[in-house]
Amino acid sequence: MWDVMSTKNDNFDNQGALETAYGFGLIAGPTLGGALYEVDGYYLPFITVGVVLVVCAVITVFLLPDSELNEDMGSGDLLKFWLHPGTILDGLSITITMVTIGYNHATLEPHLRQFNLSPFILGTIFVVAGGFYAITVPGWGFLVDKSDITKLVGVSGCAIIGVAFLFMGPAPFMPFDT
Template sequence: MNRKNLVLAAVAAAVCLDTLIYGIIIPILPAYSASLGASPWQIGVIFAAYSAALLAGTIPLGILSDRYGRKKIMFCGLLSLSLSTIGFALANSIMLLVVTRLMQGLAAAATWTAGPALVADLFSPEERGAKMGVLSAANGFGFLVGPAAGGVLYQWGGYSLPFVLCTVLAVLIGLLVLMVIPGHPSAVGRVANGQSLRQVLGNRGVLTGSAVILLGSIGFGFIDPLLPGYFTQKFNITPSTIGFLFAVISLCHIAAAPLVGRLSDRVGRLKLIRLGLIATALAVPLLAPAGNLLLTAAVMGLLGITFSLLLTPSMPLMADAVMPTEDNSHDAGYGAAFGIYNTAFSLGYLIGPLAGGGWLEFFSLPSLLVAYSVFLLLVGLPALTAGSRSLQAD
């Protein structure tokens, strides 16, 4: 394995660990928080602390990675992840759990800005989509394995065991990052004088990619919390069966993401994003008429592929947009661009549950699926088309 691919493997391992730990917490933390006397509202605060830290930290950490190098930010992120993970094992109060979740959110912000930016530094646009597809697949694998691993490890060794093992993994991956990622910014791209946040925010490619991420994450934002209850009422199934249905999405995404990324290198990012947007709009409403578990699993798998078409090319699209050209004397602002990427994703995850939950106060979930589909076609598609024309004009 050459040096660049070894660095890619280290970044993918960090991304996978971040989402693995996020998933492990899902079946464990609510019950443990309740045992400490947390109310439902306080449990919500504990979980929201992660998103708040991610939202607040992602752009500043992206800018810092442009200025001081990816390695420092990634290592600090993994150090924060190690401390937060062992913190979960030792926390004996609600306040400590909130602080630990804040640290975990900052760790994710570091990994999800410096990591993709490092890949953008190392690989040319002709291969960037394929390499970032690997990161997307690693992310999906972490989400797939995390909840199940958390439940199994909790049954084997109690509350602390999952966090102790993940702390060991975080330390090992941190050492891997120290060994394989070059320390000097010039070794992985000229990042010392990156583009300013204003310049990156004004970039049409960044705006287009951010809009795509926002649209897609809104869908995930309401699908994750609302579909389990809908499936339970519709099919009278157990949580393990619901977990299987969601695992189908992750498996199809893991399989599709590297292929989609590689295809975007050949045919263009925007073509696949447009296809993914239309396909997602057509597939989402199919969840309601699917009358049995087999058909429902097929639709969930289809969504894993369509969301991959929509989201996977958006990462290399944003990197391509801020790449220096002969007419642009500024260095690449990859860190700032991926900070904006993560901000858009976090906002979508915030808007999705709120909008979806509010909709269900008055209407049904099938109507919400149709409304989201219409939103993608009537708002998302014209916005993407306008963005495409602006990019072509440039």
Template sequence: MIGIILGVPELIIFIVAPIVGKNLYRIPYKTALLVGYFLFSLAVAGYAILPLISGKGAYIAVCVILRCFDGFAGAVIETVTFAYLINAVPSSELSYYFAWSEVWTGLGAMIGPPIGGFLYEYTGFQITFILNAVFLAIPIVPIAVYFENTTGQGEDDTEVSFSTLISLRWLWLTAISSTLAVLAFGALDSTLELHLKPFNLTPTQVGLLFLIPAFVYMIAGPICGNFQDRIGGKPLILVGFVLQAVGFCLIGPYPVGIWKSKIWIIIMGLLGIGLGGSLIIIPAVGVLSAETAYLGESVNELLSGLFPSFYALGSFIGPILGSGFGQILGIATGYGIFGGLSALMVFVLALMAIYEYFYWKKEYLSTPLINKEQEKINEETPIITSN
């Protein structure tokens, strides 16, 4: 039951974020963002009343309701924030700026638990959530003062773009890639502590090992974003899955018994999973943006709702699959399955790369020579000419 309650926000984000993105043309961005932060702070403040509720059923019901509000507010905030980003920066630099936003997201995820633990220890349960609600309400003022109240594209354009968007193969490839990359982090969170028990590590040492994938993901993000903007993201995604496949096999180890598990080998595996996740998630944004650029700006709001949905799905099912495989098949075998999924994506992406290479080569060879010469003239003609 605890796992279900904890996973409710991710499930709500997975469902709600695409709906919010599809309907952003109805509500100005700033208004939606203000509503999201207000609901988020209100939901967090609501946790302070939990000790006052008597009865197990009522307690669980209130928890689920508050977590649903968390998820809905999170879906609105993440979707609108991404819509601001995707409309504010050139598509050629989108991955780089998205990577920097992920740096701050990762930093918040890293310092949040220690701060929460400190507040809980010195102020108690209720005051901790009230203070968190106050912190969440602080952005409302600068958003109201400084953010532009822009809106999305019209309904007709959005409908056409949506019907075309869902038919793109790279939409599904980036969706699966992003989901699997986030799923890998969730699977580690639910199983790594148990997997490390034979080493008799201290809680601090275990905590540091937990931070390795997230820290590497955060640090490598801007570098991966810069590479994506320069050379394209598809090769990076393929390399990322190679690293994640190797990383899971090292941590397992898998195949079981191939070598004796050691801490330094596990650390290498965690480094590979963190770097692989960065090489998958960050470039996926630029790849999908480039693949949908011909649809025009009307597709931006739809994309802004899809990315949070992909990540939320991975965050929701990752711990479930990780703990499930661990209990039924064993943690090492479970890691082997996740590594196998990454290896399968390497195979699929390699096939797609081969297909696209020969497809575009065939298209180029079938293009009339006069069209190629005209394209060459257009490329060599300066945009600004001097008199």
């Protein structure tokens, strides 16, 4: 019942499509945010996002179909679900990924200030991570769907992120001076 690591899907890969859309959001968000900031300052990006979210919420209320509870599913054991190794691995992978994105968004811009770039150009610099993510996710999704290496891909991705953080400065063991 709680097979959280099952990713086999013979139909269209909805998770891959969702992750690709998320990657495009990582591209569009900083770019559009930088452009809106240039147009009218600090508040315009936040006001725009707020209005878009309210409009999306209203549209969602009308577009989502009604759902029926499946009485046969039962309630399950929530503690067993949260302590399942697959759930813990998925949670750690998601946490590491979100921390990575948040860390980069919070710390990269102060390092780029020295170049006196416009807010729009600063926003487009963040396109690199989002673009790479959006381009590679369908391939990884296809690979995981066609083979049973979900855990291997998750752990490998976290390890690669860890190694990448070793090269982010200022790392005291790196001999480069800035």
